[in-house]
Amino acid sequence: MSTTLFRTIQPNHFTLLGTALFRTRRTTRHISVRCLNQTATTQEPKPSSQPRTAPKNHGSNKLDEILRDYEAVIGIETHVQLSTSTKAFCSCPNSYGSHPNTSICPVCMGLPGALPVLSSKVVDFGVRLGLALNCELSLKSKFDRKQYFYPDLPKGYQISQFDIPIASGGYVDVDIPLEFGGGHRRFGITRVHMEEDAGKLLHSDSGDYSQVDLNRAGVPLLEIVSEPDMRSGIEAAEYGSEMQRIVRYLGVSNGNMQEGSLRCDVNISIRPIGQAEFGTKVEIKNLNAFSAMSRAIDYEITRQALLYNQGQADQIVTETRLWDEGAQKTVTMRKKEGLADYRYFPEPDLPEVILAQEYVDSIRASLPELPEAKRRRYEDMGLGIQDVLFIANDVSVAEYFDEVISKGADVKSAANWLMSDIAAYLKNEELSINDVKLTPQELAELIAAIKDETISGKIGKQILFELLAKGGTVQGLIKEKDLVQITDPVEIEKMIMKVISESPKQLEQYRSGKTKLQGFFAGQVMKMSKGKANPALLNKILLEKLNAKE
Amino acid sequence: MATRAALLAVLSASPPPRMIRVKASTFSSSSLQFQRHSRIARCFSSDTNPSLLQPPDVSRLAETARISLSPSEIEGCGAKIRQVIDWFGQLQQVDVNSVEPAIRAEMEGGNLREDAPETFDNRESIRASIPSFDELLRILWLKRFNSVLVLLPSSCLVSRFNTSVKA
Numbered sequence: 001m002s003t004t005l006f007r008t009i010q011p012n013h014f015t016l017l018g019t020a021l022f023r024t025r026r027t028t029r030h031i032s033v034r035c036l037n038q039t040a041t042t043q044e045p046k047p048s049s050q051p052r053t054a055p056k057n058h059g060s061n062k063l064d065e066i067l068r069d070y071e072a073v074i075g076i077e078t079h080v081q082l083s084t085s086t087k088a089f090c091s092c093p094n095s096y097g098s099h100p101n102t103s104i105c106p107v108c109m110g111l112p113g114a115l116p117v118l119s120s121k122v123v124d125f126g127v128r129l130g131l132a133l134n135c136e137l138s139l140k141s142k143f144d145r146k147q148y149f150y151p152d153l154p155k156g157y158q159i160s161q162f163d164i165p166i167a168s169g170g171y172v173d174v175d176i177p178l179e180f181g182g183g184h185r186r187f188g189i190t191r192v193h194m195e196e197d198a199g200k201l202l203h204s205d206s207g208d209y210s211q212v213d214l215n216r217a218g219v220p221l222l223e224i225v226s227e228p229d230m231r232s233g234i235e236a237a238e239y240g241s242e243m244q245r246i247v248r249y250l251g252v253s254n255g256n257m258q259e260g261s262l263r264c265d266v267n268i269s270i271r272p273i274g275q276a277e278f279g280t281k282v283e284i285k286n287l288n289a290f291s292a293m294s295r296a297i298d299y300e301i302t303r304q305a306l307l308y309n310q311g312q313a314d315q316i317v318t319e320t321r322l323w324d325e326g327a328q329k330t331v332t333m334r335k336k337e338g339l340a341d342y343r344y345f346p347e348p349d350l351p352e353v354i355l356a357q358e359y360v361d362s363i364r365a366s367l368p369e370l371p372e373a374k375r376r377r378y379e380d381m382g383l384g385i386q387d388v389l390f391i392a393n394d395v396s397v398a399e400y401f402d403e404v405i406s407k408g409a410d411v412k413s414a415a416n417w418l419m420s421d422i423a424a425y426l427k428n429e430e431l432s433i434n435d436v437k438l439t440p441q442e443l444a445e446l447i448a449a450i451k452d453e454t455i456s457g458k459i460g461k462q463i464l465f466e467l468l469a470k471g472g473t474v475q476g477l478i479k480e481k482d483l484v485q486i487t488d489p490v491e492i493e494k495m496i497m498k499v500i501s502e503s504p505k506q507l508e509q510y511r512s513g514k515t516k517l518q519g520f521f522a523g524q525v526m527k528m529s530k531g532k533a534n535p536a537l538l539n540k541i542l543l544e545k546l547n548a549k550e
Numbered sequence: 551m552a553t554r555a556a557l558l559a560v561l562s563a564s565p566p567p568r569m570i571r572v573k574a575s576t577f578s579s580s581s582l583q584f585q586r587h588s589r590i591a592r593c594f595s596s597d598t599n600p601s602l603l604q605p606p607d608v609s610r611l612a613e614t615a616r617i618s619l620s621p622s623e624i625e626g627c628g629a630k631i632r633q634v635i636d637w638f639g640q641l642q643q644v645d646v647n648s649v650e651p652a653i654r655a656e657m658e659g660g661n662l663r664e665d666a667p668e669t670f671d672n673r674e675s676i677r678a679s680i681p682s683f684d685e686l687l688r689i690l691w692l693k694r695f696n697s698v699l700v701l702l703p704s705s706c707l708v709s710r711f712n713t714s715v716k717a
Contacts, residue, residue, distance in 0.1 A: 084665050091668035101677060105670035121665035142654075149616040341614055348654045351661050 063302065066309045070270045072301045073278055074236050075228035078243050079221050080253045081197060081261040082125050088196045088220035089116030089159065089350075096259055100213035108218035110155030115349050118143075122220045123166075123353060125252040126194050127363050129222055130167025132246050132370055133189045139355045141166045143194075143347040151212050152199040160223075162344040165193035166353065173372045174242045177389055180234045187239050188227030194353075195221050222252070228267070228278070233294035233301070240264050240290050241393075245371040249395045257288050268297055269316075270304045279304070279316065284330055286322040296323040300330050374398055381405075387415040390423075396433045400440055407444035414447060421461060425468050437471030438464070445474040458531055459483050487534045492525070493541050495533065499524040500545060510546055518546060606631040 087094050090107035106114035130137050144162035170189035176182055199217040203210045224243060230236045244255040244262055255262045264287050269279035284300060287293045300321070307315050321330040369377075371392050378388040391401050397418065404414045422443075426433060446467070450460045455478060463477045478484055486492060499521055500507055510517040521542055526533055608624045608631065619627065670676075 085667045086663075086665050091663065091666065091670075093667040093669060102673065103669075104673055104676060106676070109676055111676070117661065117663045119665050120662035123662065147614075149614075343614070346653045351654060 066305050067302065069272055070301070070305045070308065071273050072231055072268060072270045072297070073228045074230035074232075074297060075267045076226045076230070076236060076239060077265045077267070078224040078226075078240065079197075079263040079265075080129070080224065080243070080247050080255070082122060082220040082222060083251070083253050083261075084119055084121045084125070084220055086119055086121075087218040088119055088122050088194070089218055090114075092218065094219050095215075096261075098215050100211075100215060103215040104217075108154070109214065116159065116347075118350060118353070119220065122194055123355070124363065125220075125250075126166040126192065126222055127355065127360060128250050128367065129224070129247065129252055130170070130192050131360070131364050131367060132250055133167065133170040133172055133192060133224070135167035135170030135189060135192060137167050137355060137360055138164050139357065139360075140164070140352055141193075142352045143350045144344045145347050146195075147343045150198070151210070152201050152214075152217065154199070154214060154217055158196060158198065159347055159350070160195035161193035165191040167192040172239070172242055172246070174235075174238045175375060175385065175389060176234060176238055178386060180238075182385065185235060185238070187229040187235075190225040190227050192222055192224050195223060197221050233297035236266060236297050237290040237294035240293055242371065244290075245393065245395070249368055249370055251368075257290075260288075263287075264293060266293060266297060268300050268304075270301055270308070272308070279313075280318055282316065282318070283320045284323055285320060285333065292323055292325060295328065296330055299328070303330070371395075381411050383411065383415050387419060390419050391415060394433070400433050403440035404443050404447075407441050409444035409447045410451060413451070414443065417443060417447065417464070421464055422468065425465065436468045438467040439471075442467055442472075442474050449474055449478065453485055453487055453534060454478065455483050455485050456531060456533075456535060459485070462531075483532060485534050486529055486532045487537060489537060489541060492529075492533050492538055493545070495525050495528050496521070496538070496542050496545050499528065507546070518542065521546065606635060 082094075084094050086092060087103075087108055090105050092103045092105050092108055095103065107116055127137060141161060141164045143159050145157040146160045146162070147157045149156055168189075168191040170192075171186050172189060173184065173186050175184055197216050197219040199212055199214040201210050201212055226239065230239055240262075243264075244257075247253040247255045247262070253261055257263070266284045266287065267281050268284065269281045271277070271279040282300060282304070284296050287296055304316050307313055317335060319335045320333045322333045323329075324331050374392045375388050378391060379385065383391075390397075392398050401414060401418055404418075405411060422433075422436070422438075425431075426436070446460055446464065449455050450457050455463075463474065463481075463483070466472070466477065467474070503521070503524070506517050506520055510521075518539075522535075522539060525538055525542065526535070529538075606628060608619065608628045611631070612619045612624070612627075
């Protein structure tokens with residue numbers, strides 16, 4: 001049946017030019033070679049008289065009405081590629097983007113007689129993630145072999161955990177952003193287990209051969225299986241984002257979806273509201289962004305609801321669908337006929353994984369503050385939920401913020417600077433917070449300098465950008481550029497009198513009722529002071545002078 | 551005993567003589583697998599009853615090994631596989647009720663590795679030994695068929711059998 005020709009990539013034949021010729025299709029690893037060639041042409045049924053329409057093609061009121069009668073049930077499997085230095089069961093370097101088939105050895109190539117030895121770091125990361133997800137840990141878990149034959153799997157089986165995962169029965173708390181209705185949700189975690197990744201297949205565009213890169217074969221993964229607790233695309237995307245935040249906070253993975261370090265497969269079914277049993281489950285793959293995940297799920301809910309509504313519920317079948325980003329819809333990848341047969345059995349080459357209670361306790365004690373705890377703490381500090389979500393979203397930003405606060409800076413001001421000017425700067429310059437030259441200490445100084453009126457807010461902004469780009473100290477810049485705010489009423493009054501005497505025409509207009517010209521005078525004085533005049537004081541004295549009877 | 555149990559799991563996983571036309575794409579998400587858990591666990595712990603040994607469904611085995619066989623090949627294979635199964639049937643006569651199952655090599659746990667990368671020196675010879683397409687087909691055929699049948703490495707087979715037979 002293997003009509004497709006597999007050539008193993010030889011490093012010296014593989015050039016950058018070659019890379020461009022191949023599409024990487026990681027999500028198709030479970031389909032057979034035979035099906036690969038047919039997928040595009042035969043799997044998608046001909047458009048029937050009842051088109052699978054996107055929501056916009058229907059009167060949205062009518063659609064809303066239909067959707068109101070159904071409830072979606074969504075569960076997610078997340079694969080997290082661990083940022084270890086070695087593969088799970090051998091010492092081959094685990095490095096993304098290496099030259100094809102250079103990070104290989106007899107163990108990960110499945111050569112006879114080679115024996116796997118588990119990396120302690122994988123256990124460490126599994127325990128960390130299990131604890132972070134509030135799971136019960138199995139002090140004694142084991143590995144199993146999951147058999148399937150596919151060219152990206154040299155051994156013919158994947159080492160995984162089947163009936164005793166390292167962690168199970170947990171939950172995760174998320175905040176739904178305000179723009180999506182807000183609120184707090186808790187989603188159950190069924191299990192977390194350790195396993196190894198498969199290699200990568202590069203399918204030639206002509207479809208008549210594929211190339212195999214086994215650098216990824218044996219790279220450690222943690223698979224997180226959620227309870228079917230999510231009800232909408234937004235909830236699912238938020239769950240996914242929280243997983244990403246958690247693995248990044250913990251430092252177990254870079255959580256990068258583009259590189260495939262974080263992969264989410266979504267299981268979704270809908271049922272009429274009030275019905276206890278689940279509907280037919282459809283799996284969606286090829287989701288490489290959380291926004292795509294949310295849109296794919298909403299599309300799928302609509303598709304299934306319309307089929308129900310039109311009495312065609314039997315057309316919802318157990319299948320795997322792919323999200324087509326270009327067409328913004330899901331398409332059939334493969335239909336499932338019966339249960340898969342992975343023939344699991346215990347891995348005889350690996351001992352059980354036994355965790356000492358003290359070991360678990362020591363990891364528990366070393367866990368960093370997690371996103372949920374950070375959010376609740378920021379909320380208690382008086383920040384609004386939007387600020388909270390923004391700052392806690394990125395662990396580096398959160399750590400930066402915490403450091404600014406620890407230097408005594410005002411909480412609300414620190415949040416404002418981070419969310420507005422600094423965020424804009426980072427975005428424009430395509431930098432991360434770790435790249436900026438402005439230290440948390442100096443941001444705290446800047447906030448303090450504005451608060452005690454040493455400098456004005458406007459001047460503060462000006463030197464902020466200099467500090468971000470070049471570094472230095474706030475006090476140094478203030479001195480160097482002579483930026484100290486002018487708060488001496490006598491000095492300000494002098495400048496005001498000068499401006500007024502230089503603008504007799506405007507003064508006349510003002511006094512004959514055109515009071516908007518106050519802004520003109522304030523601007524002139526500010527200009528004269530090089531932006532250093534205290535604005536409140538300036539306006540107060542200016543008003544007095546303008547309104548003074550001659 | 552463990553070997554036998556493992557084999558049982560394999561054999562009983564192939565349903566009673568019923569040809570299943572499975573498209574090559576019948577893999578499901580892992581959550582589906584858990585429904586099967588109780589069944590497999592039962593296989594592992596069950597008293598090994600020779601009557602559980604069913605005649606091989608060669609088509610089904612070939613399907614799971616991702617190889618295609620002609621009807622005459624199926625016939626030829628069937629007889630050979632039957633022999634292996636019968637041999638296991640004989641082994642199952644041994645009373646092992648008082649013997650602890652030896653699922654894996656005895657290693658008081660803790661056999662872990664530091665996360666220190668080491669590049670394997672002889673990678674070139676691994677790549678060089680990758681067979682050509684024609685060779686590959688032949689090797690895959692053998693390798694897959696063997697591993698579908700006997701899911702344990704041969705080294706393990708020996709040690710497990712020693713345990714069982716001693717009892």
